[in-house]
Amino acid sequence: MLPNFNYVRPSSLADAVRQLSTPNARVHAGGTDLLGCLRDGVFAADTLVSLSAIEELRGIRPSLDGGLAIGAMTTLSEVAADPRVADRYPVLSRAVAAAASPQLRNQGTIGGNICQRPRCWYYRADFHCARKGGEKCYAAEGENQFHCIFGGEVCFYVHPSDVAPALVALEALVRISGPAGARSVSAETFFVPPSKDYTRETVLGPGEIVTEVVLPAQPRGxxxxxxxxxxxxxxxxxxxxxxxxxxxxxxxxxxxxxxxxxxxxxxxxxxxxxxxxxxxxxxxxxxxxxxxxxxxxxxxxxxxxxxxxxxxxxxxxxxxxxx
Ligand SMILES: Cc1cc2nc3c(=O)[nH]c(=O)nc-3n(C[C@H](O)[C@H](O)[C@H](O)COP(=O)(O)OP(=O)(O)OC[C@H]3O[C@@H](n4cnc5c(N)ncnc54)[C@H](O)[C@@H]3O)c2cc1C
The missing domain is CATH 3.30.390.50 (CO dehydrogenase flavoprotein, C-terminal domain)
Known part of the structure; x- marks a missing residue:
């Protein structure tokens, strides 16, 4: 069963950032990953800040450099169905279409997809593993048939997203807004390897929101x-x-x-x-x-x-x- 939490639905990005500064608040996008984590007690939240009423986070539009900017609340189905993405960024179009199921793609967003939490069965179950502040990774010597073969220091999960590798391959930018203003990082540096910090998966700081993903124009050929x-x-x-x-x-x-x-x-x-x-x-x-x-x-x-x-x-x- 889901535990109790406060639910707020701001209509502006500034308000969402403000609401996220309340203790133990978390972003709620499509909820396809978040609600399962809350239900299963992977982590807790006192407040969920829904991004669903913030219009500027939705949709796909041309970017200034001739590429495309995809709002964080754009669903995976919308990305998969977009002819500009299919024509100019087939790697992303195919990756998005390969993610999850049609129902999950209708509800899940591109922002939520790159911020989703590890799927490791020890992390998702009742194990106090290293990523949850415990002392060891249970997969290292346990049931590890689905775990990593590269980069597994301290924690051996695999990144669950199909979308993220496509964004790194395209040299995409991730735009972020938070209490200190807006910033952009490359998709390549957005993800944090366990060797740097095994308690988090992205560079997002407290109160920060992914606002859009920018696909640069690709050279001819x-x-x-x-x-x-x-x-x-x-x-x-x-x-x-x-x-x-x-x-x-x-x-x-x-x-x-x-x-x-x-x-x-x-x-x-x-x-x-x-x-x-x-x-x-x-x-x-x-x-x-x-x-x-x-x-x-x-x-x-x-x-x-x-x-x-x-x-x-x-x-x-x-x-x-x-x-
Ligand atoms: C059964 C199942 C199968 C799946 N299979 C695949 C698969 O094959 N490939 C794949 O790639 N994915 C797969 N997924 C994952 C799915 O694609 C993600 O759950 C979905 O994309 C998450 O998007 P969401 O909008 O629902 O995010 P939410 O569940 O709302 O959020 C996910 C996390 O990201 C944070 N978050 C969300 N949006 C933002 C934002 N804009 N800024 C900052 N933080 C944010 C939330 O706080 C939360 O921690 C699967 C999921 C399920 C349940």
Whole structure:
């Protein structure tokens, strides 16, 4: 059962920031992740500040540099259905369409998706794990078949979002408003790895709200794709996946971004694999070499070595889709 909390629904961003300064207040967007956490006692809230009445947080519009700005309260369905996103940012369009189920995409927002909390079953259950202020990560030596193979220091969860790797691949910006005003960070630096701070997943400070995600204009000749491997065809989180973006000039790759999903606590960029492609013709051969490089350095846990080969295949297939 859900515990009691106060519920406020401000109609301006300034008011929402003000309401968030009350003790133990949290942002409520679509609620598809938040309400489950409150119900299951993962964390508590005295006040929920709904963003649903703030018009400026909704919708997709052209940005000043020729890209697109997506308001944080835009639903995943709206992003998936937008022809400009599909045409100019296919990696994002495919990633969003691969997330959750139609019902969840109708309710869940892009802001909530990148701020969702870890899905680790120890974190979500009644374990006082490191991320909750306890002394250890129970997954390190426990049931870890769905956990990470990269970047797992102290805490071994995998980032649950399909959208986040696509945003990192596109070099998107995340715009934030809070008590100290507005700021922007790159999607790449928005997510906090456990090696830096294992008690939080994003750089958001107290009272801060994600207001929009800005997709920069992509150079001519840019292609993108997202490949997700999951246990079943219906809604499910990624076991392994890859968001890839490449710019081709005269048949050669001049820029490549490869960002892994389902295998690390943050969207995991693999610059060594990107370097394999730059200067080369994109081909089945170069895709295979980049994919082999992408899995170098993986450190599987006792039960998830299967992810290494699965990931290699996912990267190769994502790159092959650009041919
Ligand atoms: C059964 C199930 C399957 C799923 N499968 C997938 C999947 O395959 N891939 C995938 O990517 N996701 C998946 N999800 C996650 C789903 O996409 C997210 O729950 C959803 O996107 C969250 O958006 P929301 O608007 O409902 O956020 P909420 O639940 O309202 O919020 C989520 C968190 O973000 C914070 N928050 C929300 N908006 C903001 C903001 N603008 N600024 C600051 N903080 C904010 C909230 O305080 C809360 O902590 C799944 C979820 C479920 C329940």
């Amino acid at each position: 840019t292609r993108g794709s997202y490949r997700k491997v999951r246990a079943r065809g219906a809604w499910d989180f990624a076991l392994a996946g890859a968001a890839v973006v490449a710019t081709l000039t005269d048949g050669r790759v001049t820029r490549a971004r490869i960002v892994l999903s389902g295998v690390a606590p943050i969207p995991w960029r693999v610059p060594a694999a990107e370097r394999v492609l730059v200067g080369q013709r994109l081909s089945a051969k170069s895709a295979a070499r980049a994919a082999a490089t992408a899995v170098e350095g993986a450190q599987p846990l006792a039960q998830n070595a299967y992810k290494v080969e699965m990931l290699r295949g996912a990267v190769e297939e994502a790159l092959a889709a650009l041919l």
